[in-house]
Amino acid sequence: MDETRWLDDDEQRAWRRTAAVMTLLPAALDAQLQRDAGLTQFSYLTLAMLSETPGRTLPMSALAATVNSSLSRLSHVVARLEAQGWVSREPSPESGRVTVARLTDAGLEKVRQTAPGHAAEVRRLIFDALDGEGVESLACVTAAILGRLDPSGKLRANPLRRGGPDQECDPPATA
């Protein structure tokens, strides 16, 4: 366990750039949402995921899975969103220990107002810089990394409903 396999130059370069993107991109997206809507990227995501759910309701744990967060983090955030009147919480009729979060009408309106600006920023920062091939590269590379980050299948919970067979990438060398 003593032989460290360091990154070679290509990997080093890819990693440094990735690290820079990981710091700068969330900061930029947060800045836009904060400025235009007073929301965090995470709280926006929370509202958006609820808005896409039929009935606009989800149990806290299901919601936590779709936004890739701990229950604790979600609980704090939903408390704030509830204070703003965008979400409400009610005990589930089906089980005494689950709480369902519901997007209120005001919350839905908030999402509708916020979505276009956010989508534009995502497009500007990411997709305007990529051609079709770039988009595919991005999808494949992130899929491969996600496979490492979440070996179980929580990723199935969130990524997309309109999901095809989800495998259009070259063999990602995943053992």
Added chain:
Amino acid sequence: MDETRWLDDDEQRAWRRTAAVMTLLPAALDAQLQRDAGLTQFSYLTLAMLSETPGRTLPMSALAATVNSSLSRLSHVVARLEAQGWVSREPSPESGRVTVARLTDAGLEKVRQTAPGHAAEVRRLIFDALDGEGVESLACVTAAILGRLDPSGKLRANPLRRGGPDQECDPPATA
């Protein structure tokens, strides 16, 4: 200004995965560093960048640029690192308004102890999932996005010293 150009399905998928990676990857790396070294990814980066600088010293603003942070953030972090004895601050002899941060011997030792585990985690989470082509994709895509995030040239400040001509990607459709 009314026609929102929404993301198409391919973009949507790429974006959701990217967003998931942006949340999960930093969390995973932070967890490893926290567990094994009691460091944040950011504070580790700070130490590491100093350790790669001849003389192990850098003015605060230069350091801030190489770690992609605000001066304020860096100032707080360096204060903590100084309290741990890994960094020291001294006024620059050359100009009365710059402060230089110096990596102490203890700090260098800390980096040496921490680096292998961190490199292993980066390899495990990213590069073990990618083949050579994947690494190139990642380098290209992140380069394109960085171009959007930082249209000026701060990226030149950090990414790498061993830098080649830096252009091995297909025309990234950057207007």
Added chain:
DNA sequence: TGCCCGGAGTTGAAGCATCAAGTAATGTGG
């Protein structure tokens, strides 16, 4: 020389994330 502007850095307060407990309801073995 004196004034003022801008760059370098620090600080304090406020917000958000994370961690460790804690509560409450539901299954599960005896």
Added chain:
DNA sequence: CCACATTACTTGATGCTTCAACTCCGGGCA
């Protein structure tokens, strides 16, 4: 049917990040 572990969720404390002042030094320029 009663204890006990488990699941679902909440809460409070702590620490890191951000934002908005604020200080201090150096450079123009009149």
